[in-house]
Structures are given as C-alpha cells and as structure tokens.
Amino acid sequence: MTHHGSLLFLGITSSRALRLRHQTFRGIHINRSSNFVTHFANPPTRPPSIRTMSTARDTTDQSDITKMKTEPDGSFKRADASFRNTIQRGGKFEPERDRYHLYVSYACPWATRTLIVRKLKGIDEFIPVTVVSPRMGTHGWPFANADPFPGADSDPLYQSEHVKDLYLKAERNYGGRFTVPVLWDKKLQSIVNNESSEIIRMFNVAFNEFIPAEKAALDFYPVELRAEIDAVNEWIYPNINNGVYRSGFATTQAAYEKAVVELFDALDKVEKLLTGKDFLVGDRLTEADIRLWVTIIRFDPVYVGHFKCNIRTIRDGYPAIHKWMQKLYWNNDAFKSSTNFDHIKTHYYWSHAAINPTRIVPVGPIPNIRPL
Numbered sequence: 001m002t003h004h005g006s007l008l009f010l011g012i013t014s015s016r017a018l019r020l021r022h023q024t025f026r027g028i029h030i031n032r033s034s035n036f037v038t039h040f041a042n043p044p045t046r047p048p049s050i051r052t053m054s055t056a057r058d059t060t061d062q063s064d065i066t067k068m069k070t071e072p073d074g075s076f077k078r079a080d081a082s083f084r085n086t087i088q089r090g091g092k093f094e095p096e097r098d099r100y101h102l103y104v105s106y107a108c109p110w111a112t113r114t115l116i117v118r119k120l121k122g123i124d125e126f127i128p129v130t131v132v133s134p135r136m137g138t139h140g141w142p143f144a145n146a147d148p149f150p151g152a153d154s155d156p157l158y159q160s161e162h163v164k165d166l167y168l169k170a171e172r173n174y175g176g177r178f179t180v181p182v183l184w185d186k187k188l189q190s191i192v193n194n195e196s197s198e199i200i201r202m203f204n205v206a207f208n209e210f211i212p213a214e215k216a217a218l219d220f221y222p223v224e225l226r227a228e229i230d231a232v233n234e235w236i237y238p239n240i241n242n243g244v245y246r247s248g249f250a251t252t253q254a255a256y257e258k259a260v261v262e263l264f265d266a267l268d269k270v271e272k273l274l275t276g277k278d279f280l281v282g283d284r285l286t287e288a289d290i291r292l293w294v295t296i297i298r299f300d301p302v303y304v305g306h307f308k309c310n311i312r313t314i315r316d317g318y319p320a321i322h323k324w325m326q327k328l329y330w331n332n333d334a335f336k337s338s339t340n341f342d343h344i345k346t347h348y349y350w351s352h353a354a355i356n357p358t359r360i361v362p363v364g365p366i367p368n369i370r371p372l
Ligand SMILES: N[C@@H](CCC(=O)N[C@@H](CS)C(=O)NCC(=O)O)C(=O)O
Pocket: 063, 080, 081, 107, 108, 109, 110, 111, 140, 177, 178, 179, 180, 181, 194, 195, 196, 197
C-alpha cells in the first residue's frame, strides 16, 4: 500500500491526504510520499503569541501537557524558570558546606544535568540529593512517601509530599510551574535557583574552595571556549533539548512536523561536529556535552516512541553521536550513576496521559544503551 493509500485507509479524505503529502514550513519541505526532506532559503515566519492549551484531551486527573503553554498553531512553548539567584561570596546565598540541598527527578533531562556536574565536581559530598518518584500526577512530582517507587526518596528536610510544597514554602503565592531541579537553601529555607543551566554554572565554580585542587581545576565553562559553547548551546537547546518536547507536545500535524524536522536537522549537524572527535567543543568535556548528552541518552528509550522523534534512532542513524554517548556513559561514572532508565521510561510513558492514555511503558529498546 502506498503512503497515500495508507492515509486513505486511516480514514483521511483524499484531498487532505494530498495536502499532507507536500508541506512546507520554515524552509523545510517534506515530500511525504518519498520521505525526502529538502531545504529552501527565506522561510516564512510567523510572530508567536501564547495561550494556554485548551484543546488537549483532559481525560485524567493529572498534571500533564494540558497545562503546557502552546501557541495558536499547536506548537509547544516552555515557560521560563522563576528562581534565578546565584551562590556567590558577599551575596544572599554564600558558598557554604552543608547549606544547600538538591531536589531532582532521574527522569528529567534538565535535573540530570545538575546531577552530572555535582558528581563531576565532587560536591555531592556536601550537597545531598533527593530523588522524586517518576510518576508526575495531579499535584506534580511526588516524593516517595506520597508515591513509593524504587529509587525514589522521601523529603528528608520537611517530609513534603510533593515538590509543589517546597515551592509554596519558598513563596506562599507562587503561581508558576513546580519543576525540578530545585536547588534549596536550608538556611533561608528557600529556593536558590530552579534553572538547570544556571545551577550547573554555579556548581562549576561556587564551591571550589571546599573541594580538592584537582576537582576545583575542572572547568566545564572555560573562558577560552565560552563563545563556542554559547554558540553551540544556542541552537542545540531549541532544536534538540527542547526540540524533542516540541515534537512530542505539538497538537497539530504542522507543528509536530516542523519541530521534528528541525530536530533531525540539528542532529545531522551534531553528527558532523562529533565525527572524528570526542567532545562537542574543543578537545575536552564541557557543559555543551553535558547539556546535549542528557537528551541523547533518553532518545532511543523514550523520544523515538513517546515523542514521535522517529525519523532515525541514535543507535542506527548517528554513529558518531552514538559512540560519544556510549563513551561518556560507560567510561565516566558521573554520567552512568546519574542515569536511571526505569525512572526515565516510567515518567514519560506514565505521566503524559494525553499522549499515552494507557500508561503502558514499552519493554524496548533492549538494551536501553548498547555496550561499547
Ligand atoms: N528550565 C528548567 C526546566 C525544568 C523542567 O521543565 N522540568 C520538568 C521535568 S523534565 C518539570 O519539572 N516539569 C513539571 C511541570 O512542568 O509541571 C530547567 O532547565 O531547569
């Protein structure tokens, strides 16, 4: 059966099927009948306007994509984090041993960035971590006392039931999203920062006086590579890190296709960058690798299926990215010990009921990551 034929089989009228065969957006043209993607100059753009999505199916009692912001064209927009303080000498949040606490989910790629840098820098000794249950429900992320799950913890500081309770403790009238990671200050009983890109920059330098010289010397955002790291982050974040979510949370065919094509275009670009190289920028591990890695490690186990990022897999479609991902996982315990595939897979497939109403967690891929 041809692709056109299969669309008809699925009950799509022939004129819609024909329209779906050839679509153009942001300079990329998909010929659905041939599966070829071509590029055009001067893509049309549209000014964004945001509204709260009301069209998604809300058949469950949980906090899922029904609360996500989307634009009128069905595309997903991530809200900015709200607590943006810095740990620094002379500031409100001074560097101190045993003052800060990290709340994470193993499922969350953003939180995993902070786990990796915490381990690499050896500050795990005095910044303890609490891991939530991967099943994000009605009240958001639960702790183990509210939802027991292997590898999840209860909140040792306040016996909170949900991450939400911490946000409301920090700010009684808080009206934003209750996201992880949360870097918590035990002294002021408040949130220092809930933006992973800023937390990893703090972890990179803020506690250097308390750690051995060789750990203090590790710099994942070195001055001489900053411009290049920033440049890479700038397109990897929207197209890959957030690109998988833009694909998965899209509520229109056009928004999905735009996101997924941009995602795979960006992966093609990364593949070229990593060919014959061990790291994205320079010849050393930087935050650019860490920020990308957390998305790539989730790609085949979750994003290919759950978020429909299935033009190619990492393991079979991107040899250089695949090798880079495997080497970091198998050769560096900071990466392996921060990765829990059970939490990762359970979270996505269980928590987004608008995408996966049965909540069935797929068995494959086997293995989640191939040996080197
Ligand atoms: N900008 C934040 C994003 C964090 C984020 O969106 N975390 C997700 C989990 S992967 C979350 O906690 N979502 C809960 C919600 O949105 O209700 C960061 O990078 O730290």
